[in-house]
Amino acid sequence: MSPFFIKAIQLLLSLSLLIVLHELGHFIPAKLFKTRVEKFYLFFDVKFSLFKKKIGETVYGIGWLPLGGYVKIAGMIDESMDKEQMAGPPQPWEFRSKPAWQRLIIMLGGVTVNFILAILIYAGIAYTYGDKFIKADSLKDGFHVSNTEIGDKLGIQTGDNIITVDGNPVKEFSKLPLEIINGSQFTIKRDGATITKEIPVDFIAKLLDMEEKTSFIEPRVPFIIADVPKESHNTGIDLNKGDEIIAINNQKVTYLDQILPTINQNKGGSVLLLVKSTTGQEKTITAKINENGKIGVVRNIDYTELEKRGLLTIETIEYSFLQSIPAGIHKGVSILSSYVKQMKKIFNPKTGAYKGVGGFGAIGGLFPDQWNWGAFWSTTAFISIILAFMNILPIPALDGGHVMFLLYEIITGKKPNDKFMEYAQLAGFIILITLLLFANGNDVYKAIFE
Structure with missing residues (x-):
């Protein structure tokens, strides 16, 4: 099968799983608080559905537009923009009739499930596969700067060893490039001397301009x-x-x-x-x-053989079932922290990181072009964290927007009126569509011109 279709199938399977579980995060607390859920959809059903079936008071279905999914909760201004329902008097089964704390739990359910899911997947990967990596400080004669232009930009050269980024030791060699991308300064050991260097603010832009999107440093190998x-x-x-x-x-x-x-x-x-x-x-x-x-x-390139020669050290960690749980939590928190750092870089125009923003093409590119369950689950966990973070952003039309208004209500005791919420929801949609067009437009541009 074509690598493109293998990636596409993995993307569709991963997103379907994450969307359904995210929406279940809203659906379950809504039902627990006796709130009516009118629709539960995987993908969007603009004009028509690929499948739908009503069970009880809820219509379950699959839409044709694979840009997400949704649950339509009665008495809530959401994606449906159902103004007619909101014009009537509040009913006891509606979202707007529930206490603010219950509405807050319902809205936080999706991102909570996404983050917990990522932790469970990472725990499962730790238990099944363990960890195996080259220790960053073990390279006998330093690393090889495979892209001298990037190396010159950073001020590193073949034979150097990076010992810390932003003052923190980096344990795994494979994580060094990402730590540098996220960092502001690093310390290297060169010919016995220790040197601290600042990471240029536009380093990411330079990295994105590389013709070959590969790591700029790698272990020195015979x-x-x-x-x-x-x-x-x-x-x-x-x-x-x-x-x-x-x-x-x-x-x-x-x-x-x-x-x-x-x-x-x-x-x-x-x-x-x-x-x-x-x-x-x-x-x-x-x-x-x-x-x-x-x-x-x-x-x-056999790193095991290189270890036998004393050129580097490979660390292998195996986890018991109980040990895998804190390992999964640590991995999830670490990935989230790294992603937040990347988002900060993206919102700083000087870094040029916005050029790397991608849509579905970029997400699909995260998957390997050959089926590998370990890589599939690892990528799915990463995307789950991305979905959790993006959904909790305080943008109207996202879960974070609803949470922002609910926190305002809890703190002030005043509930925003429905007309304001309608306008806020509309503004949120415009922001999301703009971001969606920009991200996927970047994918198209790269596909055509790079």
Whole structure:
């Protein structure tokens, strides 16, 4: 199956699960407080539904527009903008007739379920898979700056080790790029010296302009051959699986990054390689370099082997059932905190982070192009946290907007009138549509021009 369809199926399955559970977060407390729920919908049913069935007082259905879902609670100004119902006298089963604290619980139900769901998923992942990562402070000879333009912008170079970001040690190497994106300063160790550097305010904009959207730092690895494809321009030379390049043009090397400059200088030509086999035997080979600066082999990156060589340390953590629960909570809080930091960057025009805002295309891109249940659940948990955060923003038409007005009512004892709520809801819709168009417009622009 096409990678596009695999991603699309995962996106649809994930959003369907999250939307249904989010709306259940509203539906269940509404029913507990004897509030009538007229509709429970997955996706929006503009003009018509793909499916609907009335059970009791509630119509359950599936709409055709996959932009979300909703529960229509009687006596509430919501997505339906049902002014006729609101014109009549309040009924005891209506939302507007319930005490403010009950209405607050109903409105907070959705985001609460989303966050709890994320924690449960992360706990399940911890229990099932555990944690396995390269310790950030364990790289023997520092990291490789794979994008020198980004490295120059940050003031880092190959061989550096980042020891803290904003004063906090980073335990997992894979999290370093994100911590730098979210941070304002970092400390590196270079040639025995400790140096603190400020992260440029427009660093994110520079990162988004990268042609290849890959990490700008990676562990330093030796050049070990995994395979020489049949279509390679070096087919037939004595290169075999497991061979390691230990010198190029009579220059001894340990890492790939030490080999690349010589390869780039000899595009379209050839180089002399000193290669060590898995048995320890050394041989000298002349290899051609194509116009793109490639030898034409597949590299093998085995971090377990690198750990055996003492080049880095891999930490493995296994969790019991009870240990997985606090691990899930910690992961959920950590992801939420990171996302809040990113949102702060987005709302600061100087960072250029708004260029990275994406819609459904960007969300779909979070999923792998091959089916992997661990990756699916991890991405679903992340999206659940995003939905929780976005929904609690104090924007009318979102749960957070209703919560904002309910808190005002609880504090002041005054309830906003229905006409004001109608206008606020309409304003909220305009804001949401604008954000939706901007985010998905960014996706379209990137697809066409990048």
